[in-house]
Amino acid sequence: MMMSLEANSHNLDKRIMTKSRIFMVLACISLAMVFLFPLWQITLDAPQFPGGLHLNIWVNKFSGSGKHIIQNINILNHYIGMQAIEPDSINELKYFPIIIYTMIGFGIIALLADKKYVYLGWFATMVALGVLGIYDFYLWLYDYGHNLDPKAPITVPGMVYMPPLFGEKWLLNFYAKSYPHIGSLFLGIAIAASFMSFLKCKKHSSEIDE
Amino acid sequence: MKLSTRIAVPILGLCLISACQKSGVDQVMTGDAANAVYVAPGEYDEIYAFMSGGYSGQVTVYGLPSGRLLREIPVFSKVAENGYGYSEETKAMFNTSYGEVPWDDSHHVELSQTKGEFDGRWLFINGNNTPRIARVDLSTFETVEILEIPDVAGLHCAPFITQNSEYLVSATRFSVPIPQKDVPIDSYKENFTGLINYVSIDAESGEMALDFQIEMPGFNYDLARNGKAKSHGWSFVTTYNSEQAHSLLEVNASQKDKDLLAIINWKKAEEYIAQGKFKERTTSYFHNVTNEATSIVESRKETKTRILTPSECPGMVYFIPVPKSPHGCDVSPSGEYIVGNGKLSADQTVFSFDKLMEAIANENFDDEIDGIPVINFEAGLDGIVEQPGLGPLHTEFDGKGNAYTTYFISSEVVKWDLKSKQVLDRQPTFYSPGHLVIPGGETTKPYGKYLVAMNKITKDRYLPTGPELAHSAQLFDISGDKMKLLLDFPTKGEPHYAQAIEASKIVSKVKKFYPIEENGHPYSAKNEKETRVERKGKEVHVYMTAIRSHLAPDNIEGFKVGDEVYFHLTNLEQDWDVPHGFAIQGANNAELLVMPGQTRTLKWKPQKPGVFAFYCTDFCSALHQEMSGYARVSAANSDIKLKWGLNDDELRSE
Structure with a gap:
């Protein structure tokens, strides 16, 4: 009697705690981490800025070296005619968080459904969003780097100030470095985990691993 | 016999000056002194030294061991370069009962303390001419407050801090009629009075307030220190001109064999204040404080002061004789030894706090002056450092049982053992040192390691700059048995006293900008x-x-x-x-x-x-x-x- 009860609960656990579901929980938690860590970091190094100026790009905000990093970067940028970064007018910072919340919501639905094609759908959507996000980021960088005020105090013929999307580059007196930050790592884990959910999910979720 | 010694010592001193200049140079050339003071580009100094500016009225900040000037903090003199004292926000800082006084003579730097150690919060400094005490905020290195002290003249003896920054003790250099009145100068003995002042410090804001003043005989009050550790609660104030001369003081105030050290039980004074045993006197003084929110200096005119009279407050003030016109009096880190630096004496007098307390308990008094008992000299004496040099001015401590005293006339720093009173080492300085400073040297826990002598005479130390020269300072390494000269550097104004503190106690608190x-x-x-x-x-x-x-x-x-x-x-x-x-x-x-x-x-x-x-x-x-x-x-x-x-x-x- 006791034996069979234990066996039953064991089977029940196995049915609910499928590997695919565990991976999907991991995917959702990782995705939520983008609210705790920046996605990208651009560092500007110059001798008179000991330690460099760090600009951290989050899904919903900017941060970096000190509270006033945006003002301080804008002051530098205005000499070469770059537009001011105004977080309030960047719509992505408003709707990206909504997309993340939505994807976490879909993730929860996916793990409740525990269906192979639902996991695949979530994975594919995240990959597409990731690619679009990077493309959007590229467009912003391109715009900031190329769309210069013709009345700028300092104009260097032929010079553009687009920071690298990924990598390092000299921009006048600054050595700019641009790399993904911890938030992007979690984004990667989320995508990978959702793919694992897809792989581990049996066609018929009611089947129990033997 | 005695006379011949007194002549011989300065002559010997002069010989030392000329002989030792070379040896100083040799030391630097042959030793590793250059390495010891080298702070590589981009590296920080280990210590902040805050030096008074003397007649400049300001405070200068040096890094040690490099001797690099880091900043001059405007305090008592207006500075057109940044508008200090000229801008609408700061001009009220110079308000006094004499109107605007845009200059002063700043002497003694005191850093705030907690439990007998520097806490790196505030710096206090006196204005000698128009009696004032200023407070500098060490998070911004800006002067944020100046308090005028009423009814005193020449606030040289100021502002000495207690071990938890409860009070700043100060005293009048020149006794004057109080309240001021038109009397013949030769009525000094009848009409002139001294004052010892206790300024309280708000533990949170640092704001000063004149708490009470003690009416004292009409002597000249020179320097003070507060007790620490076991002697916390007491103040020690040197006097000279107990002869009460009013003219040609260099002769007439140097006649007595001994002057007096005033010993004040300020905890007792607090009790008398609480009991209402004070007289309230109407006077006039200004209190100028920066409003933190607006950053505008607000000037308040104060009109009341509370006076305690020793004859009416038994057990509050005592005297003990000290040989020959003492200048500095310094209290050892343990609070036990009080060193009286009799500047015209060849000897150095050391009192014991325990013995003083015992003498007071046993009423071992020889005399009474205006109701103030005079303790028997022998009863309070711990010992005498015999003929260590000539013209002792100031003593600091390394926390390892040693005292270091500057000798103005014989132009040297002498290291001696506090217990045995034996001289351990002597090094010439270039030339004629006034004060000296050891980082943390006034606290219960000296940092030791370095000693800076601040000299009064420069002569040939640097490239000549005409008749007017920068004063010179010398940095010694005192970590070994013998003091070692490391560096010679010019200073701004005339640094009298300085205090030095580990940089780490300040660096993390420094503001980078105003939000x-x-x-x-x-x-x-x-x-x-x-x-x-x-x-x-x-x-x-x-x-x-x-x-x-x-x-x-x-x-x-x-x-x-x-x-x-x-x-x-x-x-x-x-x-x-x-x-x-x-x-x-x-x-x-x-x-x-x-x-x-x-x-x-x-x-x-x-x-x-x-x-x-x-x-x-x-x-x-x-x-x-x-x-x-x-x-x-x-x-x-x-x-x-x-x-x-x-x-x-x-x-x-x-």
């Missing part, structure tokens, strides 16, 4: 949209901002001859080391330096019609030279309206 959101100045403009020009009759207020690399507004029209124009400049920067300056042609007062987040105001009276340029005086950026503007001034009867702006298309008008 703009905390700027509560009534005339600030916190962004360019708030910039404007307003007329109130003849008064015109310009709400101006500065940010790299423009002033806003930079074109202003509608000023009239006879106006009083106030340029209120707010520095909008929020980064470290981006000050902006402001200067306008025809300013009869000063220029301004405005730190990031701060607002400072320059008053300008246009004198003739025309167009006058203004500009930023701090090379702030690549386009600093473009950071300028024009003020158009019209005739007094002109009807040109105020008009201002930053780009032609953005001109605004009243």
Whole structure:
């Protein structure tokens, strides 16, 4: 009697705690981490800025070296005619968080459904969003780097100030470095985990691993 | 016999001066002194040394061991270079009962303490001429408060701090009639009185207040120290001119074999104050404090002081004789030894706190002066350092049982053992040291390691600069048995005393800029949209901002001859080391330096019609030279309206 009860609960656990579901929980938690860590970091190094100026790009905000990093970067940028970064007018910072919340919501639905094609759908959507996000980021960088005020105090013929999307580059007196930050790592884990959910999910979720 | 010794010692001293200059040089050449003081580019010094400026009225900050000058903090002298004392915000700092006194003679630096150790919060310094005590905030290195001390003359003996920064003790150098009155000078003995002052410090804000004053016989009060550890609660104040001479003091105040050390039980004084045993006297003094929210100095006129009289307050004040016109009196880190530096004596007198307490308990008194018991000299004496040099002035401690005393006349620093009173080492200084400082040397836990002698005579130490020379300081390594000369460096003004503190106690607290959101100045403009020009009759207020690399507004029209124009400049920067300056042609007062987040105001009276340029005086950026503007001034009867702006298309008008 006791034996069979234990066996039953064991089977029940196995049915609910499928590997695919565990991976999907991991995917959702990782995705939520983008609210705790920046996605990208651009560092500007110059001798008179000991330690460099760090600009951290989050899904919903900017941060970096000190509270006033945006003002301080804008002051530098205005000499070469770059537009001011105004977080309030960047719509992505408003709707990206909504997309993340939505994807976490879909993730929860996916793990409740525990269906192979639902996991695949979530994975594919995240990959597409990731690619679009990077493309959007590229467009912003391109715009900031190329769309210069013709009345700028300092104009260097032929010079553009687009920071690298990924990598390092000299921009006048600054050595700019641009790399993904911890938030992007979690984004990667989320995508990978959702793919694992897809792989581990049996066609018929009611089947129990033997 | 005695006379011949006294002549022989200075002559020997002179020989040492000439002989040892070479040996000093040799030491530097042959030893590793250069390495010991070398602070590599970009590295920080280990220690902050805060030196008084003497007649400069200011405080200078040096790094040790490099001897590099880091900053001069304006305190008692107006500084046109940044507008300190000239700007509308800071001019009230110089208010006194004598009106504006824009200079002083600053002598003794005291750092705030907690539990007998430096805590790196505030620095206090005295103004000798117009009796005042200033407080410098060590998070900004700015003077934030000046308190005048009433009814005293020459506040040389100030401002000595207690071990938890409860009080700053000070005393009058010159006794004078109190209250002031028109009397013959030769009525000194009847009419002249001394005062010892206790200024309390607010534990949170640091704000000072004159708590009470003790009426004392009409002597000259020279220097003081407070007890620490076991002697906490007591103050020790040296006197000279117990002869009560009023002319040719160099002779007439040097007649007695012994002068007196005043010993004050300030905890007892607090009890008498609590019991209401004080007299309230009407007087007049100013208290100038920076309002933290607005950063504007507010000046208050105070009219009351509380006086305690020793004859009515038994057990509060005692005297003990000290040989020959003592100068400094210094208390050892344990609080046990009180060193009296009799400046005209060849000996050094050391009292024991325990013995003094025992003598007081046993009423071992020889005499009484104005109701103040005079303790028997032998009863309080711990021992005498016999003939260590000539002209002892000041003593500091290394926390390892050693004392170091400067000898002005024999031009040397002498290291001696506190217990055995034996001389352990002597090194010449170049020349004639006044005070000396050991980092933490006044606290219960000296940091030791270095000693700086601040010399009164420079002569040939540096490249000559005409008749007027910088004073010199010498840095010694005192970590070994023998003191070792490491460095010789010129200083600003005339540093009297200095205090030195481990850099780590200050570095982390230093502000890099003023947060703009905390700027509560009534005339600030916190962004360019708030910039404007307003007329109130003849008064015109310009709400101006500065940010790299423009002033806003930079074109202003509608000023009239006879106006009083106030340029209120707010520095909008929020980064470290981006000050902006402001200067306008025809300013009869000063220029301004405005730190990031701060607002400072320059008053300008246009004198003739025309167009006058203004500009930023701090090379702030690549386009600093473009950071300028024009003020158009019209005739007094002109009807040109105020008009201002930053780009032609953005001109605004009243």
